[in-house]
Amino acid sequence: MPPSFLPRLALLCLMVLALPGCASQGSTLGYYWQSVRGHLQIMQAADPIDQWITRTDTTPALRERLHLAQRARAFAVAELGLPDNASYRRYADLKRPAAVWNVVAAPPYALTLHTWCFPVTGCIGYRGYFAEADARAEAAQLAQQGLEVEVYGVPAYSTLGYMNWAGGDPLLSTFIAWPEGEFVRLLFHELAHQVVYAPGDTLFNESFATAVERLGSAQWLATQSTPxxxxxxxxxxxxxxxxxxxxxxxxxxxxxxxxxxxxxxxxxxxxxxxxxxxxxxxxxxxxxxxxxxxxxxxxxxxxxxxxxxxxxxxxxxxxxxxxxxxxxxxxxLVPAFEALFAREGHQWPRFYDAVRQLAKQPETQRHQSLRALSPPKEPPGA
The missing domain is CATH 1.20.58 (Methane Monooxygenase Hydroxylase; Chain G, domain 1)
Structure with missing residues (x-):
């Protein structure tokens, strides 16, 4: 391994251990290793979309979907103001149903997630594994502690743009065949994580990305899609x-x-x-x-x-x-972010700037600011 690659590998080790929508931190070398190895395998399996399109063994259905991905990626930049970088310009066939498997846990009489903490991303209420068996082993240990646990497959995750030097986050076989609307909304969701990310605030980060996916996919379907x-x-x-x-x-x-x-x-x-x-x-x-x-x-x-x-x-x-x-x-917090988008005149740059300002606030303050924007709940039976 060339010495110049070592600093970048160290960054990869930090990032892949706490991927949004994927992995949080572990305290054992085994968890560190599976995280780095799993992400490297995905990166190594990815090739540029243009190469996949011209390959003779690419099926017509996959070729059509990769063309769609290119159009959606360009739309994300031109119309939604999402990052114009290396992410989602390559494709990898993982030959498995999920990119990673997340483990979540909570006490028997509370809706508060157990958390794992790490620099860069802060404390996160999920921990991801690239092998389902490893995730289920972790879940079993947490269950022995009296926690309620769940393991679920994740089709994609974001490295927040930190891995663009190595080719960026690729499109994956785990979601490439989804119906068009579902496909583009996931693409926009993952790109949104590269725009704004508040360390340790899963509620803020995921609600923001979900708002972007909803608003962005509605714009795509209205202007680019078929009836x-x-x-x-x-x-x-x-x-x-x-x-x-x-x-x-x-x-x-x-x-x-x-x-x-x-x-x-x-x-x-x-x-x-x-x-x-x-x-x-x-x-x-x-x-x-x-x-x-x-x-x-x-x-x-x-x-x-x-x-x-x-x-x-x-x-x-x-x-x-x-x-x-x-x-x-x-x-x-999705309704609050949607209200913020409306307040900013449905202008994506202004919306992102407003969200960045919120991300600078202490967590409690930013949540209060967003909830003040939320439309009132309808009474039961309304």
Missing amino acids: QARQAFAESSARRNAFRALTRATREKLAAIYKQKQAPAHDSKALTAMKTEAMQSFRSDYAALRAGWLEAPSDRPTAMNAAQLAGYDRWVAHANNASFAAQAAYDE
Whole structure:
């Protein structure tokens, strides 16, 4: 290894151990090594998109999608003000269903994520592994400590632009075949992490990136897409919004239950009973929601099939405090960021500048500033 490469490898070691949407920090050399090795393998598997397009063994479907990726990448720069750099200009076939597997954990009577801390990114409520078996081994250890745990696959992650010197974050086979609207929104989400990142504030960072993906994908679909793609995305968005509304209501119900933990009249047995009832209600409500999705609406000739709902089904089957708490990071402050975008005249540069100013504030202050922008919640039954 050339000596000049050593400082850059040291930077890689720091970054890959706490990738947003991926890995946090570990305290063992084994975790360090799997992080560096896993990321290097992804980087080494990536080739420029133009090379993939001209390869004779590239399928027509992949070739078409890579052309779409190039158009979406150019759109991200020209219309959304996202970074014009090396990221997402290469492609890697990972030959596995996820880029990494995240582990999240929470106490049995709280919606507060267990965290791991590291320089650069701060303390983060998830820890990522490039091998699913390693993630499940970590989850088992946390469960032995009395925590509720969840392991889930992550299709992509961001290195915050720190790896652009080495070719940037590549497009991956784990999400390249997603429907057009879903594909571009993930691309915009990951690029947003390179614009603004507040160390240690997962709620701020993920809510910001989710707001960018929503606003950006709406702009893309309105100006660059086909009616068929717009319809497909509208249907998937309606399902996603309905599911998020259900999980948000359940989170609020669980939070209210856990607030009673210190009350003398509520021992752990009583709290467990209330929690069990809330979870049973959640799963019952999901079953009703799911049944509606499987029915063919009047404006669409065919209903969904069960295979298309597998991701929702898995989430609900394993739902616990850890999964509810992790999801909250992607939802809670999104309306505030969308309100900020409107306040800044729907101008991307002004919006990013305003978010950068928020990122400079102490965490509590920035959250308060954003919540002051959030539209009021509609009363139940409105």
